Structures are given as C-alpha cells and as structure tokens.
Amino acid sequence: MLRIQALFAIVVVIAVNFAAWYFLNPAVHERPWDGQIQSIAFAPYQADQSPREKKYPSYDQIDHDMSLVADIANGIRTYELAPGFDKIPAIARKYGLTVTAGAVVDGDKSGPGSDERQMNTLIRLAKEYRNIDRVIVGNEQIQTNSMKADQLIADIKKVKAGVPRRVQVSTGGDVDSWLKHPELVDAVDFICVHIHPYWDNIPIDRAVDEVFHQIDALKQKYPGKPIMVGEVGWPSDGPWRGGAEPSLVNQATFVRTFLNRATEAGIDYNLFEAFDQPWKRADEGPAGASWGIFDAQRHLKVHMQGALVELQNWPQLWGVATIIALPMMLWFSGRRRDIRTAGLVFFSLLMQATASLLVWTVMQVVHGAYDPTIVVTWILLIGMQIVLFGVILSDGLEITELLFRSSWRRLIKPMRGQHMTGGPKVSIHVPCYNEPPHMVIETLDHLARLAHDNFEVLVIDNNTKDPEVWRPVEAHCRTLGPRFRFFHLDNWPGFKAGALNFALRNSAPDAEVIAVIDSDYTVDPDWLSAMVPHFANPKVGLVQSPQDYRDWKGDLFKTMCHWEYAGFFNIGMITRNERNAIIQHGTMTMIRRTALEQVGGWAEWCITEDADLGLSLFEAGWEALYAPDSFGKGLIPDSFSAYKTQRFRWAYGAVQILKHHWRNLMPGSKVLTSGQRYHFLAGWMPWFADGAHILFSAASIFWSLGMLAFPTMAWVGTQLWGEHYDLDHPLYNTVKSIVGSIFAFPPTAFMIPTILAFAFKLVSGFWVYSVRIKCSPMQKVGAAIAGMALTHTVGRAMWQGIFTSGRPFVRTPKCADQPALVQGFLMARAEIVWLVALLSVAGAVLFTNGLLNLQARIWSIAVAVQALPFLAALITSMANALPTFRLTSQPAPLVHSPSRSAPAAE
Numbered sequence: 001m002l003r004i005q006a007l008f009a010i011v012v013v014i015a016v017n018f019a020a021w022y023f024l025n026p027a028v029h030e031r032p033w034d035g036q037i038q039s040i041a042f043a044p045y046q047a048d049q050s051p052r053e054k055k056y057p058s059y060d061q062i063d064h065d066m067s068l069v070a071d072i073a074n075g076i077r078t079y080e081l082a083p084g085f086d087k088i089p090a091i092a093r094k095y096g097l098t099v100t101a102g103a104v105v106d107g108d109k110s111g112p113g114s115d116e117r118q119m120n121t122l123i124r125l126a127k128e129y130r131n132i133d134r135v136i137v138g139n140e141q142i143q144t145n146s147m148k149a150d151q152l153i154a155d156i157k158k159v160k161a162g163v164p165r166r167v168q169v170s171t172g173g174d175v176d177s178w179l180k181h182p183e184l185v186d187a188v189d190f191i192c193v194h195i196h197p198y199w200d201n202i203p204i205d206r207a208v209d210e211v212f213h214q215i216d217a218l219k220q221k222y223p224g225k226p227i228m229v230g231e232v233g234w235p236s237d238g239p240w241r242g243g244a245e246p247s248l249v250n251q252a253t254f255v256r257t258f259l260n261r262a263t264e265a266g267i268d269y270n271l272f273e274a275f276d277q278p279w280k281r282a283d284e285g286p287a288g289a290s291w292g293i294f295d296a297q298r299h300l301k302v303h304m305q306g307a308l309v310e311l312q313n314w315p316q317l318w319g320v321a322t323i324i325a326l327p328m329m330l331w332f333s334g335r336r337r338d339i340r341t342a343g344l345v346f347f348s349l350l351m352q353a354t355a356s357l358l359v360w361t362v363m364q365v366v367h368g369a370y371d372p373t374i375v376v377t378w379i380l381l382i383g384m385q386i387v388l389f390g391v392i393l394s395d396g397l398e399i400t401e402l403l404f405r406s407s408w409r410r411l412i413k414p415m416r417g418q419h420m421t422g423g424p425k426v427s428i429h430v431p432c433y434n435e436p437p438h439m440v441i442e443t444l445d446h447l448a449r450l451a452h453d454n455f456e457v458l459v460i461d462n463n464t465k466d467p468e469v470w471r472p473v474e475a476h477c478r479t480l481g482p483r484f485r486f487f488h489l490d491n492w493p494g495f496k497a498g499a500l501n502f503a504l505r506n507s508a509p510d511a512e513v514i515a516v517i518d519s520d521y522t523v524d525p526d527w528l529s530a531m532v533p534h535f536a537n538p539k540v541g542l543v544q545s546p547q548d549y550r551d552w553k554g555d556l557f558k559t560m561c562h563w564e565y566a567g568f569f570n571i572g573m574i575t576r577n578e579r580n581a582i583i584q585h586g587t588m589t590m591i592r593r594t595a596l597e598q599v600g601g602w603a604e605w606c607i608t609e610d611a612d613l614g615l616s617l618f619e620a621g622w623e624a625l626y627a628p629d630s631f632g633k634g635l636i637p638d639s640f641s642a643y644k645t646q647r648f649r650w651a652y653g654a655v656q657i658l659k660h661h662w663r664n665l666m667p668g669s670k671v672l673t674s675g676q677r678y679h680f681l682a683g684w685m686p687w688f689a690d691g692a693h694i695l696f697s698a699a700s701i702f703w704s705l706g707m708l709a710f711p712t713m714a715w716v717g718t719q720l721w722g723e724h725y726d727l728d729h730p731l732y733n734t735v736k737s738i739v740g741s742i743f744a745f746p747p748t749a750f751m752i753p754t755i756l757a758f759a760f761k762l763v764s765g766f767w768v769y770s771v772r773i774k775c776s777p778m779q780k781v782g783a784a785i786a787g788m789a790l791t792h793t794v795g796r797a798m799w800q801g802i803f804t805s806g807r808p809f810v811r812t813p814k815c816a817d818q819p820a821l822v823q824g825f826l827m828a829r830a831e832i833v834w835l836v837a838l839l840s841v842a843g844a845v846l847f848t849n850g851l852l853n854l855q856a857r858i859w860s861i862a863v864a865v866q867a868l869p870f871l872a873a874l875i876t877s878m879a880n881a882l883p884t885f886r887l888t889s890q891p892a893p894l895v896h897s898p899s900r901s902a903p904a905a906e
Contacts, residue, residue: 006333009344013329014322017352021318027307028249033259034304039100040069040293041231041273042076042088047296050279056083063091068298069274070095077230077270079139080104081121089129100230100270101125102136102172105155106146119155123162134168135159136192136230142177142184143194153187160189172230175214178222185222192230193218196272197254198287201242201850204250207234208257215267226268232258233272236301238287239745243852246287249310252302255293259304276301317359325355343404350396354389357753361385364749381750384692388757391689394682399764401575403771410577412627414530414545419451423532426455426590427511429503431496432519434464437472439635440519444473446632447517448480452528455515456508457484462492462499494604496586501601507593514596516610518587522550523632531590534625541595541622542614545588546573550633556782557880558636561643563775563783565636567765570628570772572683577626579675583683584614584624588632595622605806606660608653615657615680619664619671640827640877643786644793651687651794655801658684690791691798697834697866704841704863707745708848745855751862758865782879789876791869792831824881831873838867 044065049055057065062084069076075098078088092099103118119137126132137156141147152171160169168189178184178191185191195214197207211232218227234254235246255271262269276292293302303312311317329348336344361382428447432440440459447457459477461470470488477486487506492498504514513535517523527545534543546569552558576582586609596602599616602609614624637643658680664671665680672680762784769780825832842863849856 003337005341006330006344009333009341009348010326010329012345013325013348013352016349017322017325017356018318020356021314021321025309025311025314027309028253029307030253030256031260032305033256035259035263037073037259037271038262038268039075039077039098039270040073041270042066042069042078043273043275043277044088045275045277045279047278051080051082052279052282056085059084059087059091062088063094065275065298066091066095066097068294070097072293072304073271073274074098075100075270076274077136078102079136081118081125086121086125089125089132093129093131097131099129099132100134100136101132102139103159105138105152106141115155119159119162123159126163126167130166132167134170134190134228135163137169137171139172140174140177140194141171142181143174149181149184153184156187168226170228170230175217178218182222185225190226190228190268191218191222192228194231194272195229196231196233198234198241198244198246201244201852203243203852204234204245204253207244207254208261211258212261212265229262229267229269231272232269233291235287235290236292237290238285240849240853240855241287242850245854246290247310248301248312249308251291252304252308255302256304311363317363318356321352321356321359324359325352328355338406339400340404340406343400346404347396347400350393354392357756358382358386358389361749361753381746385750385753388689388753391685392757392760394685395761395764398571398575399768401578402571402768408574408578410580410625411574412534412625414627414629415533416526416530416629418526418529419453420529420532421453423452423454423529424512424535425508425510426452426513426515426528426532427503427507427593428455428457428515428517429500429507430457430459430517430519431499431503432459432461432464432470432473433496433499434466434469435519437469437476440473441476443517443519443521443523444476444480444484446522448484449525450523450528451525452532455483455528456511458503458506459484459486459519460489460499460503461487462489462502464488494602495607495609497602497604497606497609500609501604504593504596504601512593513590514593515590516586517632518634520635521587521632522634523588524630527588527631530629530631531627535590535592537623539623540625541592541617541620542582542584542624543590544573544582544584544624544626545629545631546570547585547587548630548633549636551635556882557640557876559779560782560786560876560879561636563773563779564786566773566775567769567783567787571768573626574628574772576679576683577624579679580623580673581618581676581679582614582624582626584610584617586610587634591617592622595620606653606656607649608657611650611653612657612660615661618676619661640789640824640873640880643876643880644790644827647790648793648797651690651797652801654684654687655798656805659801659805687794687798690795691802692795693791693866693869694795694799697838700863700866701837701841703746704845704859708841708844745859748855748858751858755858755862755865758868785872786876788869788872789831790873792834792873821878821881824877825874827880828873828877831870831877835867835870835874838863838870842867 042065044057044062045051045055046057046061049057066076066088076088076092077100078085079102081103089099089101101122103122105115105118122135122137126135137159138147138152141152142149156169156171163169170188170190170192171184172192172194173184174194178193193214195211197210200210202210211229215227215229218225234251236248236251238246240246258269259271261267271293273291273293275294275298276290276296278289278296280288289296293300295301325348328351332347332351333344339347430440430443430447444457444459457477457480459473461473464470474486474488477484485506487502489499489502492502494501500516507514513532515528531543531545534540547565548569549558549562549565552562573582589610591613595617596613599613599620603612603616606612617624637646658665663669665677667677669677765784766780769775769783773780773783775783842860845863846853846856846860851857
C-alpha cells in the first residue's frame with residue numbers, strides 16, 4: 001500500500017506540472033473579429049500534394065476546401081491554372097464566393113506556350129463566370145526579376161483586351177515593385193500590393209502599423225489609384241526574423257487586428273492564406289508552409305473569438321505527460337521507503353519534467369507537416385533526447401540517494417588507530433615502471449610503518465630499461481628487511497596486469513589477502529588494521545578505500561584536479577556501494593586471494609585491469625565493501641597532458657570492458673544483479689555522452705555553416721547571372737531548395753532541453769558538492785572546470801574504444817617538470833581548434849540573423865554551451881602552465897562522514 005508520504009509527493013508533483021503547463025500557455029485577450037473576410041488566398045493542395053511533383057487536388061477535395069472557406073470569407077484569390085483549377089470558379093459560384101483569378105506568366109521560361117495557355121484560359125474563365133471580378137496576371141515577377149516590366153505590361157494589356165470590361169486587371173508585387181515602376185501602375189486597373197511584415201523582420205506589435213504605413217506610401221505616390229492588399233498575413237511556424245516571431249498566438253493577433261482595422265479604414269484586401277501548404281517548405285522553410293487559417297489537415301488554426309492560447313490542447317498534453325510519468329513515480333515512491341519526503345518530491349518532479357519535455361517535443365513534430373527526410377531526422381533527434389533524459393534521471397537518482405537518504409545499509413566505518421596482531425596475512429603488491437626512485441622509496445618507508453604484524457611487500461619493476469632507476473629501490477628493499485622483496489622483470493608481457501599476476505604467483509603461500517597500491521602512495525599506519533577485519537565476512541571478496549592526493553595544496557592545476565577526483569570517491573562510490581556495485585580501482589584496494597585466483601587473476605588483455613577485476617568478482621558472486629575514509633595519498637599527474645592521458649586510459653578501458661562483458665550487462669542476465677548492471681551501464685553513460693559531444697559539436701559547426709550559406713544563395717545567383725538574375729533559374733532553385741530545406745534552425749523543441757540539461761547538471765553538481773565535499777566555492781568551480789576539460793579526451797577514447805581494441809597501456813607520469821606557457825597552449829591545441837570553430841560559427845549566426853532573432857540566440861547559446869568543455873580545457877591547461885598560487889589559504893579536508901551526502905561522479 002502506498003504510504004502517505006509517497007502519495008503526498010505524487011499529488012504535489014501532478015499539481016506543479018499542471019501549474020507549469022497553465023502558466024506557460026497564458027491566455028492572450030485580443031479584440032475579436034465577428035465578420036466575414038473579404039477575400040482569402042485559395043490553394044487547395046492537400047498535405048501530400050505539390051505542384052512541383054505534379055500532384056493536384058481532385059474535384060471533391062477542391063469542393064470540400066471551398067465549403068470550409070465559404071464559412072469565413074466572401075471571396076477567394078487563386079494564383080495559377082493548374083490541372084483541375086479551371087473548375088474553381090464554378091465551385092466558388094456554388095458557394096456564393098467571388099473570385100480574383102490568377103495566371104502564371106514567366107516569359108515562357110517554363111515551357112513553350114505556357115504563358116499563352118494560362119492567359120487564354122484566364123480570359124475564357126473571366127468571360128464564362130461572372131463571379132470572377134478581378135484577374136491577376138503574374139505574381140511577383142518584378143520583385144523576383146523573373147520578367148522585365150515591359151514584358152509583364154505586354155501580357156497585362158493582352159489580358160485586358162480579352163476579358164469583359166467589368167473585370168479589373170492587375171499583377172501582384174511588393175511595395176518597392178510598384179514604387180519603382182510607375183509605368184506598371186499606369187498599365188493596371190488597380191494596385192495589387194503584397195505586404196508581409198514578417199518577411200520584413202517587423203515585430204508583431206508593429207506589424208499591422210507597418211501594413212498601413214506601406215499602403216500610405218502607395219497612396220501618396222499614386223493618389224486616386226485603387227489599391228488592393230493582395231497578400232497580407234502572418235505565419236504560425238518558422239524561424240524568427242529579427243524580432244518577428246511566428247506563432248499561433250501571433251498569427252491570430254495579427255489577423256484579428258488587421259481585419260478590424262482594415263474594415264474600419266475601408267481597405268480592400270485579400271488575406272494570405274486559407275490552408276497551410278507543406279510543399280512550400282522546400283523553398284521557404286517552415287514559415288512558408290504555415291500561413292493558413294486552417295492547417296494542412298483542415299483544422300481551424302486561427303480562432304476569431306475568445307482568448308488566444310498557443311497550445312489550445314495543453315490540458316490534454318498535461319494529461320498525457322502525467323500518464324507517462326505516473327507509473328514511474330508510483331514505482332519509485334512505493335519501493336523507496338529509505339528516501340525522505342523531500343527526496344520523493346524532488347525525483348518525482350524530475351521524472352515529471354522529463355516526461356513533459358518529451359511530450360512537448362513530440363507535439364512539435366506531430367503539429368508540423370514535413371517531408372520524409374526531416375521526419376526521419378526528427379525521429380532520430382527524439383531518440384537522442386530520450387537518451388539525454390535517461391542521463392538526467394540517472395544523475396537525479398544519484399542526487400536523491402545522496403541528499404535525501406535516511407540511512408546507509410552497506411557503508412562501512414573502519415576502526416582507526418588500532419594495531420592488529422595475528423590477523424590474516426596480507427601480501428602488498430607495488431607495481432613499478434620507470435618510476436622516480438625517491439618516490440618509490442618514500443612509498444616503501446610508509447609501508448614499513450604499518451600497524452599490522454602479518455604482511456609482506458612485493459615490489460615488481462617491469463620493463464624499466466635504465467638500471468639507475470630500479471637498482472636504488474632494490475637496494476632500499478634490502479634495508480627494510482625480509483618482509484620486502486624486489487623483482488625486476490625484463491621484457492615482461494601484460495603491462496601492469498602482467499606484473500601483478502607475477503606478484504600473485506610469488507606471494508607467500510599463507511597470504512590470504514592481496515593488497516595493491518600505486519608506487520606513489522604514502523599509506524597511513526592503520527590501513528591494514530582498519531580494513532582487513534572486513535574480510536571476516538566470507539562473502540566479501542573486495543575491500544576498497546578511495547584514492548586521495550597529497551601534493552595539491554598551493555598549486556592551482558593540482559587543486560582543480562584534486563577536487564575533481566574527490567567527487568567520484570565521495571559521491572559515485574557511495575551510491576554504488578549500496579548496490580554492491582563499486583568500481584575497483586588499482587590502488588588502496590584489497591582482494592581476497594581465493595577470489596582473485598578464482599577469476600583468473602588480473603586481466604592482461606585490458607589496460608584497466610582494476611575495473612575489469614571488480615566486475616569479474618561481481619560476476620563470480622563476490623561482494624565488495626567501500627569505506628570513504630582516506631588511508632593513503634598519491635601524486636596528481638604533473639601536467640594537463642598527463643591528466644588527459646590517464647583519463648583516456650580509463651575511458652578507453654571502460655569500452656573494452658563493456659565489449660568483453662556485454663552479455664552479463666544486458667537486461668535479463670542472472671549473472672549480475674539489476675543494481676550492478678544499472679551502475680556499470682549508467683556510470684559509464686556520461687562518458688558515452690562525451691563521445692556524442694564530439695559528434696554534436698561537429699554537426700553544429702556543419703549545420704551552422706549550412707545556415708550561413710543559405711543567405712548567400714542570392715549572392716551566388718548574382719555572380720552567376722548578373723545583377724538581375726532569375727530567381728526561378730533551375731540551378732539557383734536546386735541549390736536553394738537543397739540548402740534551404742536542410743539547413744534551417746533546429747526546432748526550439750530540441751535546443752531548449754539540451755540547454756536545460758546542461759544547466760541541470762551544472763546546478764546539481766554544485767549543489768551536491770556543497771553538501772558532500774567541503775571545499776571553497778572557487779574550488780568547486782575549479783573542479784567543475786577540470787572535469788569539463790576532459791570531455792574531448794574522454795570522447796575520443798570512447799570512439800576509439802568502440803572501433804579498436806588492444807591500445808597499449810600508457811603510464812601516467814609523475815614528478816615531471818611544470819610546462820612552459822607555450823606548452824600550455826600545445827597541451828590543449830586540439831581543444832582550442834574546436835573552441836575557435838564553435839565560437840566563430842555561433843557568433844556568425846547571431847551576427848547574420850540579428851540579436852532580436854530568438855532562434856538565432858538560442859542556437860548560438862546551444863553552440864556556445866558545446867564550446868564550454870573546450871574552453872575548460874584551455875583554462876585547465878593554462879592553469880597548469882602558469883606559476884602556482886593558492887586558491888584558498890586553508891583548503892578544507894575531505895568529508896568522510898557516511899551520514900552526509902556528495903557531487904556528480906566522473
């Protein structure tokens with residue numbers, strides 16, 4: 001039965017979700033329109049039809065569309081005489097509609113005699129049908145440079161000579177076309193002007209004023225000449241143009257405002273247009289397809305009465321989002337009795353938010369009419385967004401468990417400061433390869449002071465060529481007594497794992513526990529006495545304590561790295577331990593000897609043999625325990641290059657482990673528990689996200705260049721055909737169609753969730769660090785920068801790991817000299833190239849489209865967000881190159897209390 005706290009959390013979340021949908025879809029109260037539209041543009045193409053593909057509507061489809069138009073308008077305007085369109089006047093007469101009939105003329109460039117056929121048919125229809133009161137010869141020919149004025153005037157005169165005197169004749173064009181060609185005004189009976197504030201980048205609050213401003217300009221130039229606004233409207237979808245925002249509310253606002261003012265001013269007009277035209281998307285993008293009062297499915301979009309709401313069906317969408325999230329909330333809240341009420345509310349809100357964002361995204365796709373290529377692209381993008389939401393929920397679960405858990409079941413608290421006598425014998429293995437002798441000697445000296453009387457130390461130096469490196473260590477082992485044994489191995493296979501397997505075979509026969517530390521670690525005296533007792537439980541095969549570091553204080557770069565490392569060991573490992581799913585790392589670790597031998601020792605095929613061993617132990621049924629207490633401190637990599645090399649090895653090895661163990665990690669596997677499968681897959685998912693980051697960064701640059709190329713299509717035409725190039729030239733239209741239909745701004749539905757996901761990870765990371773890691777605010781910032789700085793390195797490792805295997809083990813150098821300033825740039829040279837490329841295209845897109853263009857701003861922000869990891873790499877590299885200085889005077893120690901919580905794991 002659902003407890004009262006869980007029920008309360010779910011009710012609160014459902015209410016908050018309702019409030020969010022409600023307030024994000026405010027009702028806009030505009031002056032209603034209660035009359036009939038004078039005339040409306042009529043093109044009866046259905047959603048799957050196009051004149052380019054020669055797919056035309058049937059008689060019944062035209063008749064049905066005319067019946068819808070007759071309910072809202074007194075007349076229609078047509079543009080062409082395509083097959084079957086000669087029946088339009090008769091159908092319009094049936095519904096009592098007047099017709100402003102149009103004919104296509106383009107100087108015969110589209111085929112022999114086509115202009116003649118169009119004009120002759122237009123003349124015939126004007127004679128036959130008295131409901132044709134005006135005819136339009138050509139459309140925007142002057143505006144597009146497709147005809148000279150004298151050519152167009154000749155066609156107009158020919159039609160005027162053929163139609164009855166009751167029929168007025170004109171041509172369609174923008175204000176500039178009429179202002180620049182008074183001879184054209186003299187040739188027509190009335191001016192048919194097209195005014196589209198949207199295409200002129202006019203914001204909605206000034207759009208109708210702009211219409212009347214352009215009408216006034218014509219009246220002043222040609223007083224007494226009749227004027228008809230032949231096209232006027234606003235799109236419901238498409239890119240922002242300057243401050244001009246397409247939306248359903250803005251479309252309805254414009255239409256209502258214009259109709260009321262036009263009626264009051266006695267303006268003759270034709271509203272553009274009756275139905276959305278999906279086929280126009282190829283030429284004009286989503287805006288060109290979305291000017292209809294009805295959508296492509298013949299649903300009314302623009303409501304003339306009542307309040308205006310962008311998403312009319314938002315209550316239904318809220319309901320769908322709630323239904324999607326509710327089972328997850330019930331499942332989580334019902335099972336997790338260890339989570340406090342605040343945690344139930346937090347994680348349920350996160351589940352509900354991702355469900356609502358997903359519903360909103362899908363709704364954007366469903367409500368648009370797009371060609372098959374774009375539909376496939378959107379499906380892929382939605383799939384990627386689902387993966388993104390999965391990563392967010394995984395991070396959210398970790399936050400919930402760390403900050404709102406009432407108790408920890410498996411977190412151990414070792415007994416510090418005790419001396420152990422008579423306990424199980426421990427064989428401590430210290431692998432070395434070309435390590436500085438003084439560093440290894442310091443490590444051995446600390447091991448000699450262990451408060452445990454039953455241990456041995458095996459130092460295995462493999463493949464170090466210079467005897468001057470390893471002989472001092474060998475000599476020092478002799479001075480430390482028989483507990484310490486030194487082995488030098490030449491040409492030894494298997495890298496670090498090969499050395500450790502040699503040590504395992506040469507361990508004392510009575511050694512029950514194998515302990516491993518890196519050669520740069522200085523351990524506390526009570527390490528063994530505090531941790532070995534946990535092997536009293538015969539199910540325990542692995543006992544682990546965290547990596548920690550001692551050389552970071554006062555050094556900016558190492559301070560950043562230190563606190564970045566601290567996140568994983570005080571956050572990720574804590575939650576993993578609760579499900580017996582910790583990552584075994586190859587230092588400060590203890591393994592039951594029989595367990596190690598059971599799984600075949602260390603994996604020599606893998607460059608991350610430690611993590612592989614941990615997973616192999618779980619597959620064999622052993623348990624692992626983790627204590628967040630620090631018992632030893634090592635050295636942080638001295639350079640940013642070394643830092644990246646280390647993380648590359650970890651990430652590359654993780655992919656090899658996944659490829660090797662994938663069957664046991666799949667759902668339904670009985671070898672691992674569900675918690676273990678979850679943590680190993682979810683824990684490495686952020687690294688795969690880093691791999692995707694490289695792909696998305698490349699795609700963003702490519703896409704931005706495509707969008708930047710689209711406005712230059714006019715320049716291309718000018719270069720090819722001169723100043724008065726033909727916009728209908730086949731080559732120009734082919735290039736324009738390809739570039740324009742592909743390289744538009746990605747829908748906001750995909751950009752906003754990505755930005756929100758980044759913001760969530762940033763805020764949640766600082767939140768958790770504030771609770772789990774007691775460091776200063778600047779140290780938190782430094783840790784975040786250091787973590788982001790590795791994004792490109794990890795991403796490369798993931799891609800290489802997917803497509804290759806067997807990459808050699810690369811040692812992480814310690815005690816190296818600090819790099820010079822120039823070397824600081826060189827260490828981040830690849831990231832700098834990415835950084836410059838991303839910021840350049842983001843700035844160019846914003847500059848080209850203007851600061852008022854919301855889509856350009858959102859896209860530029862999204863691209864800039866993708867550039868942040870590359871900027872972080874440059875900052876981290878320069879922090880390594882610059883002279884050392886302290887971030888704080890007294891760095892706070894790590895928090896080890898299991899009753900407190902921690903930040904995002906790496």
